[in-house]
Amino acid sequence: MPKPEAVVFDIGNVLIEWQPERHYDSVIGEARRKEMFAAVDLHAMNDRVDLGENFHDTVMACAEAYPEFAAEIRLWHDDWLRMASPAIPRSVALLRALRKAGVPVFALSNFGVETFALAEVEYPFLKEFDRRYISGHMRMAKPAPEIYAALEADSGIAPEALLFADDRADNIAAAKARGWQTHLFTGPEAWARALVEAGLLSETEAGL
Incomplete structure (x- = not known):
């Protein structure tokens, strides 16, 4: 070479x-985090952001699509710097x-x-x-x-x-x-x- x-x-x-699951575990608990990640493909949502879709709009649309987890999904936006640390x-x-x-x-x-x-x-x-x-x-x-x-x-x-x-x-x-x-x-x-x-x-x- x-x-x-x-x-x-x-x-x-x-x-x-970059450990979103770790942050969610600390905020909402491991059991609730596992339930949410099983129901919502948050990493696929993030992939769309990585391809240039608007960060705020993409996360908020996902939260609206899954009202039972809306507050937790919005944390992907609001707590992003805490996840990326x-x-x-x-x-x-x-x-x-x-x-x-x-x-x-x-x-x-x-x-x-x-x-x-x-x-x-x-x-x-x-x-x-x-x-x-x-x-x-x-x-x-x-x-x-x-x-x-x-x-x-x-x-x-x-x-x-x-x-x-x-x-x-x-x-x-x-x-x-x-x-x-x-x-x-x-x-x-x-x-x-x-x-x-x-x-x-x-x-x-x-x-x-």
Whole structure:
């Protein structure tokens, strides 16, 4: 494998924890959360937001469609920043270490237009990428091959020269199918080691 020319970060569960079920458990209790998630496909609702549909309108329409869970569904909008938290400091440090080392860093993330605007304010490090490929703005999302192709075309970097970290196996498989170098993110420690093995950071730079 050639030495990567750029590193591509997913955001949710790589740089920021994204665990809606955990938040709901803390607010409405596990039993009620399980009942709601069994009746309402909230992740499919969120997928529509990630493809560019209006965040507020999509969540409120879903709440109206399921009146027995309306108050809880509205929390997806009202408590969104609490669901998308906290940041993963070690991953943020690796992002900054790569930039300091002169390695281009890109974001490739399924994120809504409005939710990403909220996240940028809460997490200023999201503005530190050299390039950002956000699904809501692009109207396409992982793991569809089109979004990977769009990043390749825009950056001008060959697929085999991209190193991509994502926590979802389907997103990783789609990138690998295009020839990208990949890392299935399970935690920042293993990601740090992968960056060292790729020749992008020294152990000291990676905090190892």
